[in-house]
Amino acid sequence: MDLGIRGKTAIVQASSKGLGYGVARALSREGVNLVMNARTKSEVFAAAAQLQEETGNSVHAVAGDVSRHQDLLNLFRECRQTFGDPHILVCNAGGPPRGHFADFNRQDWNSALQNNFTSAVTAVNQVVKPMLKNGWGRILFITSIAVKQPINDLVLSNSARSALTAYAKTIATDLAPNGITVNCLLPGAHRTSRLGQLVQDIVEEDGCSIEEAWDKLGTHAPIGRLGDIDEFGSLAAYLCSRQAAYITGTSILHDGGAFKGLF
Numbered sequence: 414m415d416l417g418i419r420g421k422t423a424i425v426q427a428s429s430k431g432l433g434y435g436v437a438r439a440l441s442r443e444g445v446n447l448v449m450n451a452r453t454k455s456e457v458f459a460a461a462a463q464l465q466e467e468t469g470n471s472v473h474a475v476a477g478d479v480s481r482h483q484d485l486l487n488l489f490r491e492c493r494q495t496f497g498d499p500h501i502l503v504c505n506a507g508g509p510p511r512g513h514f515a516d517f518n519r520q521d522w523n524s525a526l527q528n529n530f531t532s533a534v535t536a537v538n539q540v541v542k543p544m545l546k547n548g549w550g551r552i553l554f555i556t557s558i559a560v561k562q563p564i565n566d567l568v569l570s571n572s573a574r575s576a577l578t579a580y581a582k583t584i585a586t587d588l589a590p591n592g593i594t595v596n597c598l599l600p601g602a603h604r605t606s607r608l609g610q611l612v613q614d615i616v617e618e619d620g621c622s623i624e625e626a627w628d629k630l631g632t633h634a635p636i637g638r639l640g641d642i643d644e645f646g647s648l649a650a651y652l653c654s655r656q657a658a659y660i661t662g663t664s665i666l667h668d669g670g671a672f673k674g675l676f
């Protein structure tokens with residue numbers, strides 16, 4: 414299916430690897446001009462070169478930390494200079510640290526909110542005017558299954574992502590009449606480096622191999638395996654498509670059936 418977004422411009426934050434990379438790859442395969450971002454310059458430049466080689470479409474890399482205001486502004490400046498204003502914005506960032514609620518101080522909370530909430534608000538403020546002018550836009554926030562089913566010891570993540578979900582729903586209503594959709598994608602467990610520490614813990618506790626530990630993590634989902642970044646990317650690309658014009662203000666799980674509730 415042609416998603417009807419060839420020639421549009423997308424910014425995918427935090428995309429040198431993992432879920433962000435899966436989204437970047439899916440959009441580049443659709444012929445989108447892509448701006449990728451991550452903090453580690455060598456990795457984001459290598460990932461961009463690899464994607465451009467693979468898809469034959471234009472990919473530009475910008476190193477920067479989305480939780481730092483100046484880095485974020487620079488990301489949008491470079492996009493405008495290279496391709497023009499973005500038509501598609503995918504907000505993503507690394508996850509906050511694990512821990513019990515009593516372990517975290519004011520600074521920890523401020524950092525988590527800056528990383529996983531305020532950075533997205535700033536990013537939207539950068540794109541919304543040109544999207545309104547164009548009468549077309551796609552905004553996607555990568556959050557987590559945790560907004561429907563909070564995860565133990567991830568109080569910072571559970572809370573910051575829930576705030577982002579409320580923000581997304583609010584602006585989706587405001588922007589809907591202008592051809593701009595706003596949605597959240599909620600990953601369950603996917604095979605990315607984010608889960609590397611959990612895999613190490615299983616190896617140490619069970620004495621199994623790394624591959625067996627990855628398989629074991631996958632058994633938490635009824636489908637019986639971890640999610641794949643290309644599967645995730647395909648869903649994201651669809652939500653950014655011309656055909657997805659009637660989907661807005663919603664949160665969509667990609668979790669292999671792991672969520673235990675009804676809705």
Ligand SMILES: NC(=O)c1ccc[n+]([C@@H]2O[C@H](COP(=O)([O-])OP(=O)(O)OC[C@H]3O[C@@H](n4cnc5c(N)ncnc54)[C@H](OP(=O)(O)O)[C@@H]3O)[C@@H](O)[C@H]2O)c1
Pocket residue numbers: 426427428429430431432433450451452453454456477478479480505506507508509528555556557558599600601602603604605606607608
């Ligand atoms: N994987 C899962 O199963 C899962 C499930 C639910 C939610 N999530 C959430 O989804 C998001 C992506 O997870 P992932 O599994 O794809 O992680 P990952 O494989 O560790 O990849 C994270 C990517 O984000 C970049 N990044 C991290 N912090 C950044 C920052 N402040 N500014 C810019 N780039 C940054 C990393 O590169 P640099 O380190 O070089 O910056 C890397 O490219 C996280 O918020 C995670 O908590 C993941």
